[in-house]
Ligand SMILES: CC(=O)SCCNC(=O)CCNC(=O)[C@H](O)C(C)(C)COP(=O)(O)OP(=O)(O)OC[C@H]1O[C@@H](n2cnc3c(N)ncnc32)[C@H](O)[C@@H]1OP(=O)(O)O
Ligand SMILES: CC(C)C(=O)C(=O)O
């Protein structure tokens with residue numbers, strides 16, 4: 202083990218528990234492939250008992266992603282553990298992660314079990330998992346609010362029954378760094394067979410302390426840290442992977458630990474996950490936010506121009522935020538376009554490249570200069586593609602002061618062309634109503650956001666919508682230099698997603 206901290210990525214499991222996030226199998230697979238490029242040690246691919254969709258996604262990742270250990274989550278009961286193994290067994294290196302809560306409050310109110318019963322369940326569950334694989338992780342949910350003496354007994358039992366990693370979650374983000382560091386030291390001292398297992402931590406961010414707590418844990422003996430890109434996760438999220446690894450790297454003078462992370466992939470992975478989950482990264486987010494390396498005020502600009510490190514403690518290029526010397530516009534050719542996309546980390550197949558280049562030329566007719574951000578928006582839009590039942594052929598919107606907004610849309614499918622018009626409270630509402638009518642799909646809009654990809658009058662507008670259908674949430678995206686068109690494309694994309702996910706037998710895995 203030496204001085205390495207193992208990075209356990211839970212973006213696809215705890216990250217997917219973020220309200221409003223739902224990923225389908227292909228999206229999960231794309232993310233897992235990128236996580237492998239990023240160099241995480243363990244990918245927690247999902248919770249197979251939760252749904253057939255989650256099961257299939259874990260299985261597909263286990264079958265297709267090599268490099269990291271692939272892990273599946275299970276409650277401590279045999280049904281969960283058996284199902285987890287059924288999905289993850291295809292991986293070259295497979296881990297079962299089983300858990301049960303150990304705090305008084307969880308045992309009494311949630312589980313309705315005595316500590317003795319929980320201890321017995323731990324022994325049985327870990328043994329069951331060990332019967333399938335040597336690599337078993339046991340988590341004591343709500344560990345940080347558990348009685349330390351009882352927790353140590355639980356961990357001792359789990360290790361004696363075969364757990365090779367014992368995880369200490371701060372499930373509700375209640376701990377503070379000093380306290381959590383001491384807690385980890387207490388576990389190290391209080392579990393007699395601790396040398397036979399890796400100590401792991403899993404910190405939530407309810408008080409904004411998840412990364413600080415993870416760093417404190419490492420200082421006190423934790424060798425695995427569970428985290429998620431962009432800090433995704435239940436409620437306020439998990440420790441942000443990019444912040445933890447860059448904290449460890451930037452302050453290696455204090456910590457002296459390495460991770461196997463390929464830093465060059467951090468920015469790209471963050472973008473991909475933001476794009477596929479529909480969870481935007483706040484501009485002032487540490488490490489990967491739009492403003493993380495932007496200098497606005499004169500004194501700072503002066504300093505950075507004289508010497509970058511006056512105001513930058515990390516090098517953005519190290520994180521894969523690459524600058525290009527090439528300028529793109531309508532005179533650019535296919536080779537330069539392809540090369541730049543590859544430099545940005547997008548390896549499209551030939552049909553995707555044909556489509557991307559066509560869209561690039563259309564965009565170049567509307568926009569004088571195409572930036573990296575525009576190219577990224579085009580490529581990501583293609584990666585999110587799903588087979589379209591309906592394609593938007595025509596959109597006409599009439600709106601203004603004193604006018605009732607109306608929208609006419611025409612959509613086409615393999616064998617139909619349909620046109621409808623509707624009035625609405627505003628032009629976007631009118632377009633959405635028309636799209637619902639024309640496709641015959643009654644969905645409920647839950648969320649709408651518009652992001653200008655770059656500055657300027659001719660910027661691409663990127664619209665993300667979340668719609669509800671049968672108690673499940675579906676995300677849609679659309680891009681265009683015309684924000685009304687981008688909105689209609691996003692709404693139709695969400696409707697197509699509802700149709701697609703409900704027609705091919707692939708149950709969605711989100712909420
Ligand atoms: C801290 C965490 O992040 S834990 C992971 C959270 N993730 C999820 O919950 C994923 C999505 N969940 C689901 O799809 C569902 O909750 C399922 C499929 C897991 C279970 O669904 P249901 O059988 O309908 O149970 P429901 O979710 O209502 O209640 C949970 C049950 O599991 C029990 N339970 C909770 N944790 C554990 C555990 N670790 N081990 C054993 N039992 C547990 C609860 O006590 C409750 O049991 P009860 O029905 O006897 O009261
Ligand atoms: C399942 C466990 C590790 C968890 O997510 C938590 O306790 O937060």
Ligand SMILES: [Mg+2]
Pocket residue numbers: 215370372403405434435
């Ligand atoms: Mg968690």
